[in-house]
Amino acid sequence: TTGMRVYFSEGSRVVQDVSLYFGGMGPTTVSADKTCKTIVGRPWDDQTLGRAYDVLLEELVLPPSAPGGKTDFRRSLTLSLFFKFNLGVLQKLREMNVIRDELPETFLPLPSNLQPSLQEFQHVSKDQSNQDAVGRPMMHRSAISHATGEAVYCDDVPKTDGELFLVLVTSSRAHAEITALDVSEALTLPGVVDVITAKDVPGKKARSMFGYEEELLAVKEVSCVGQMVCAVLADTKVHAKRGAAAVKITYKDLPDPVFTIEDAIEKSSYFEPQRRIEKGNVTEAFKSVDQVYEGAIRIGGQEHFYMETQSMLVVPVGEETEFNVYVSTQWPTLIQEAIAETLDIQSSRVTCHVKRLGGAFGGKVIKTSILASITSVAAWKTNRAVRCVLERGEDMLITGGRHPVLGKYKVGFMTDGRIVAADFHYYANAGCFVDESVLISEKILLHLDNAYDIPNLRGFSVACRTNLPSNTAFRGFGVPQGVLVVENMINDVAMALGRPADQIREINMYTGPSVTHYKFEFSPDNLQCCWEECKLKSEYGIRREAVDQFNQQNRWKKRGISIIPIKYGIAFAEGYLNQAAALVHIYKDGSVLVSHGGTEMGQGIHTKMQQVASRELHIPTTKIYISETSTNTVPNTCPSAASFGTDANGMAVKNACEILYQRLEPIRLKNPKGSWESWVKEAFFEKISLSSTGFYRGHDLYMDWDKMKGQPYSYFTFGVCCSEVELDCLTGDYRTVRTDIVVDIGRSLNPSVDIGQIEGAFTQGLGLYTLEELKYSPTGLLYTRGPSQYKIPAVCDMPLQFNVYLLSDSNNPHAIYSSKGIGEPTLFLGSSIFFAIKDAVAAARSDSGLMGPFTFDSPATPERACLACSSPFIQKIPASQPGSFTAWALDI
Numbered sequence: 060t061t062g063m064r065v066y067f068s069e070g071s072r073v074v075q076d077v078s079l080y081f082g083g084m085g086p087t088t089v090s091a092d093k094t095c096k097t098i099v100g101r102p103w104d105d106q107t108l109g110r111a112y113d114v115l116l117e118e119l120v121l122p123p124s125a126p127g128g129k130t131d132f133r134r135s136l137t138l139s140l141f142f143k144f145n146l147g148v149l150q151k152l153r154e155m156n157v158i159r160d161e162l163p164e165t166f167l168p169l170p171s172n173l174q175p176s177l178q179e180f181q182h183v184s185k186d187q188s189n190q191d192a193v194g195r196p197m198m199h200r201s202a203i204s205h206a207t208g209e210a211v212y213c214d215d216v217p218k219t220d221g222e223l224f225l226v227l228v229t230s231s232r233a234h235a236e237i238t239a240l241d242v243s244e245a246l247t248l249p250g251v252v253d254v255i256t257a258k259d260v261p262g263k264k265a266r267s268m269f270g271y272e273e274e275l276l277a278v279k280e281v282s283c284v285g286q287m288v289c290a291v292l293a294d295t296k297v298h299a300k301r302g303a304a305a306v307k308i309t310y311k312d313l314p315d316p317v318f319t320i321e322d323a324i325e326k327s328s329y330f331e332p333q334r335r336i337e338k339g340n341v342t343e344a345f346k347s348v349d350q351v352y353e354g355a356i357r358i359g360g361q362e363h364f365y366m367e368t369q370s371m372l373v374v375p376v377g378e379e380t381e382f383n384v385y386v387s388t389q390w391p392t393l394i395q396e397a398i399a400e401t402l403d404i405q406s407s408r409v410t411c412h413v414k415r416l417g418g419a420f421g422g423k424v425i426k427t428s429i430l431a432s433i434t435s436v437a438a439w440k441t442n443r444a445v446r447c448v449l450e451r452g453e454d455m456l457i458t459g460g461r462h463p464v465l466g467k468y469k470v471g472f473m474t475d476g477r478i479v480a481a482d483f484h485y486y487a488n489a490g491c492f493v494d495e496s497v498l499i500s501e502k503i504l505l506h507l508d509n510a511y512d513i514p515n516l517r518g519f520s521v522a523c524r525t526n527l528p529s530n531t532a533f534r535g536f537g538v539p540q541g542v543l544v545v546e547n548m549i550n551d552v553a554m555a556l557g558r559p560a561d562q563i564r565e566i567n568m569y570t571g572p573s574v575t576h577y578k579f580e581f582s583p584d585n586l587q588c589c590w591e592e593c594k595l596k597s598e599y600g601i602r603r604e605a606v607d608q609f610n611q612q613n614r615w616k617k618r619g620i621s622i623i624p625i626k627y628g629i630a631f632a633e634g635y636l637n638q639a640a641a642l643v644h645i646y647k648d649g650s651v652l653v654s655h656g657g658t659e660m661g662q663g664i665h666t667k668m669q670q671v672a673s674r675e676l677h678i679p680t681t682k683i684y685i686s687e688t689s690t691n692t693v694p695n696t697c698p699s700a701a702s703f704g705t706d707a708n709g710m711a712v713k714n715a716c717e718i719l720y721q722r723l724e725p726i727r728l729k730n731p732k733g734s735w736e737s738w739v740k741e742a743f744f745e746k747i748s749l750s751s752t753g754f755y756r757g758h759d760l761y762m763d764w765d766k767m768k769g770q771p772y773s774y775f776t777f778g779v780c781c782s783e784v785e786l787d788c789l790t791g792d793y794r795t796v797r798t799d800i801v802v803d804i805g806r807s808l809n810p811s812v813d814i815g816q817i818e819g820a821f822t823q824g825l826g827l828y829t830l831e832e833l834k835y836s837p838t839g840l841l842y843t844r845g846p847s848q849y850k851i852p853a854v855c856d857m858p859l860q861f862n863v864y865l866l867s868d869s870n871n872p873h874a875i876y877s878s879k880g881i882g883e884p885t886l887f888l889g890s891s892i893f894f895a896i897k898d899a900v901a902a903a904r905s906d907s908g909l910m911g912p913f914t915f916d917s918p919a920t921p922e923r924a925c926l927a928c929s930s931p932f933i934q935k936i937p938a939s940q941p942g943s944f945t946a947w948a949l950d951i
C-alpha cells in the first residue's frame with residue numbers, strides 16, 4: 060500500500076514538499092525520507108525522478124527472510140507505485156499548463172471504465188409440461204435456510220447431558236521419533252476428563268490403503284507437522300484446548316525430511332504403483348516433427364475451505380455398544396465401517412446420520428473417517444457423547460487438500476500447428492500418507508488428452524511421498540492439475556509458432572467418431588458445439604482483435620483473452636462404486652419421505668431427488684421430504700463423489716417410486732378422478748405396502764493399466780470458457796472483464812442448481828489458478844492457516860460480466876432423464892483466467908522485447924504476473940540470491 064503527495068508552488072514544476080509512505084515494507088508504515096529529500100527543491104522531471112528511483116530502491120530494502128515473503132515483488136512495487144504516481148502528477152501538471160512535454164499516449168493512466176453487468180436468467184427447458192418438476196429451475200430446497208442461518212449443521216445438534224469435547228494434539232515435527240508422551244499435567248487441569256492415545260483403540264489402530272498403513276494416532280514416529288498424536292477430552296472446548304496445550308511430546312528428529320517434489324524425485328520417494336500410458340509411438344514420432352519444445356509448469360495445492368469445518372458427534376446409545384454418529388461426511392458408510400473396525404464391533408451397531416454438509420469438495424471422505432474413528436474411541440472409552448469440531452486453523456493444518464503438481468512435457472509439432480507427439484511427466488505431492496493419491500495420479504493420466512486428438516501421446520504419473528500433511532480428494536480429483544499442464548503445452552506451441560492459441564486448439568481438437576488414448580470410443584460432437592457456441596456467444600473473434608488493439612495503445616495496462624475447453628469423464632473407474640439405493644415411504648396423509656445414499660453438501664442433490672420423485676409419483680415436490688442420509692435407511696452406500704451422486708441416486712429413487720406408483724395402479728384405475736391422498740388411504744385399507752426400496756446397478760467400468768485400455772467413464776461432460784482480463788502490469792493487479800461459459804450437461808434436471816454448480820466450480824477454479832497459495836515454513840509447518848493468509852475468491856474477483864449457457868438440444872442416454880453430472884467438470888474452466896492473464900503478460904513482455912514461450916506457474920498471483928511482465932522496474936531489482944524465497948517459505 061502507498062500514500063503519496065506532492066506540493067508545487069503556483070505555476071511551477073519545482074517541488075516544495077513531497078511525502079512517500081509505504082505499507083508492507085516493514086512492521087509499520089514507513090516513510091521514504093531520503094527519497095523525498097532528493098526530490099524537494101528540484102523540478103519534477105525525468106532527471107530528478109530517475110535519481111529518486113535509485114534512492115528509493117536503496118532506501119527501502121527487505122531481507123529475503125522478511126515476514127510475508129514476496130520480497131522481490133514488494134521492492135519492485137515501491138518503484139512501480141511511485142511511477143504510477145508520477146504518471147498522475149504529470150497528467151495534472153499538463154492539465155494545469157505547467158508543463159507541455161508530451162507524454163506518450165500509451166503511458167497515460169487509464170480511467171477505470173470497467174463496470175459489472177448482470178446476466179438475465181433465461182434457462183427454462185423446452186417441452187416442459189406444467190406439472191413436471193424435472194427440468195425446472197427450482198431453487199435449492201435449503202437455499203433460504205442456508206442464507207438465514209437456520210439450516211442445521213452437525214455442530215448445531217443440541218448438546219447432550221455429560222457431553223465431552225475433543226481437541227487433537229498434533230505433531231510439531233515433520234519427521235521424528237516420539238521418545239516420550241507426557242499427559243500428566245493435562246490430566247490435572249480443570250475440566251479435563253481423559254487423554255486418548257493409540258493404546259486406547261480397541262480394534263484396528265490404522266487404516267490401510269494400497270498396501271500402506273495410516274495410523275489413527277501416531278505411536279513411535281511422526282511424518283508431518285500436524286499429524287495426530289493424541290486427543291484431549293474435557294467438559295468444554297476451552298478446557299480441552301488448555302489440556303491439549305499442556306500435553307508434552309518429546310521428539311528425536313529423524314534425518315532428511317522431504318518437502319518438495321524436487322526433493323522427492325531426487326530421493327525417489329514415491330508411493331507405488333507408478334502409472335504409464337502410451338498411444339502410438341512417441342519416441343519414433345519425435346523424429347519426424349518440424350519442431351520440438353520442452354516445458355514445465357507447477358500448480359500449487361489448494362485448501363478445501365468448506366464453510367463448515369470437519370465436524371462430528373458420537374453418541375453412545377447406552378446399551379449393546381451401539382452408537383449414533385452425527386457427522387459431516389460425503390460417505391456415511393465409510394464412517395460407519397471405520398468406526399466399527401476401530402471399536403471392533405459390528406457395523407450394525409453404528410448408525411451414521413448426515414443431514415447436510417456445509418461444503419465438502421472431496422475433503423470429507425478419508426480424512427473424516429480418521430477423525431470420526433478417534434472420536435468414537437473417546438465416546439466408547441468414556442461412555443459419553445463426544446463432539447469434535449475442528450477450528451479453521453486446525454482443519455487447514457491437519458486435513459491436507461489438493462495435490463500440488465509438477466508437470467513436465469516435451470511436444471513435437473508441425474509448422475502448420477498440428478501436434479504429432481507429446482510426452483508428459485507428472486509428479487504430485489501426496490504428503491506423508493497415500494490416501495487416494497494413487498487414484499488421483501491415475502486420473503491425471505486418463506485426462507492427458509483433454510480435448511485433443513494427439514496421435515502419439517505418452518504419460519507417466521507418480522505420487523510423491525513427502526513429510527507434509529497428506530493430501531486427499533478435491534473436486535476434479537487431479538484433472539484440474541493434469542489438464543492445466545496439457546493446455547499450457549498447447550499455449551507454448553502457439554507461442555513458439557507465433558500464432559493465437561485458439562487456432563492451435565482448434566487444429567488439434569477431436570472431431571468425428573473418436574477414440575481416447577485408453578481406447579474408449581466417444582463422439583466429440585458436443586465438444587465442438589460448445590466450442591463454436593462459446594466463440595459465438597463471447598464474440599471471441601472481434602474481442603481478440605480489440606484486445607490486441609488495446610495492447611498496442613497501452614504500455615502499463617494489458618488485456619488478455621483465452622478460450623479453453625474441458626472434456627470430463629463422469630463416474631467411478633472402480634466399477635463397483637457405480638451403484639446406489641433408495642428407500643421411499645408414503646405416509647397415510649399422502650406425504651412422502653425419500654431416503655437415498657447421496658449426501659447434500661450444497662450441490663443440490665436433495666432438490667433434484669425431490670424432482671425425480673415428483674415426476675415418478677405425479678405429485679408436487681411440496682409433498683416430498685428428505686430428512687437426512689443415514690446408514691440405517693439406506694445401507695452400503697457409495698460416496699457422493701466423481702460427479703456421479705445425482706446420476707446414481709436419481710436412478711435408485713426413480714426405481715423405488717416406479718415400484719410404488721405401479722402398486723397404486725389398481726386403485727388409481729378404480730377411482731381415476733380421486734386425489735393422491737385418497738389413493739394412498741385406499742391402498743392402506745387394501746393392505747398394499749406403501750414403502751419400497753429402489754436400486755441402481757451402474758455401468759461395469761474399469762481401467763486395465765497393464766493393457767493401457769479401459770472404459771473408466773460412463774460418458775463425458777463438455778464445456779468451453781472464454782475469459783478476458785485487464786492486467787495492471789505495474790502491480791500485477793487484474794480484473795476479469797468478462798467470462799462466457801457454454802456447458803453440455805445433456806437435459807438439465809434443474810438449470811438453476813446446475814448453473815449454480817457451474818458458477819461455483821468455475822469460481823473455485825479461479826481461486827486455484829489465480830489466488831490461493833499455501834505456504835510452509837522451512838520445517839514443514841503450514842503458515843497459511845486462515846483467510847487472512849490464504850486468499851479465497853471474493854466478490855471483487857468475480858468476472859464483471861459473467862454469462863453461463865447450457866448447450867441446447869443435447870441428450871445423454873447414459874444418465875437419469877438424459878442429464879449429465881456437473882459437480883466437478885467446470886472447475887477447470889477457471890483456468891481460462893490463468894491463460895488470459897498469461898496472454899496479457901505475454902503482451903507486456905513483448906513490449907520489453909521478450910518473445911516466445913515463458914515459464915509461468917499457477918496460481919497466477921499478482922506477484923507472479925507482475926514479475927513475469929518483466930517491466931523496467933522489475934529489471935531494476937537485483938535477482939534475490941538462490942533459495943532466498945525458501946528462507947521464508949517453501950515453494951512446494
Ligand code: MTE
Pocket residue numbers: 417418419420421533534535657660661662664699700701702703704705706816819880881882883
Ligand atoms: N457443491 C457444493 N455447494 N458443495 C460441495 O461440497 N462438492 C463438489 C460438487 N459440488 C460440492 C459441490 C464435488 S467434489 C462433487 S463430486 C459433486 O458436487 C457431487 O455432486 P453429485 O452428488 O451431483 O455427484
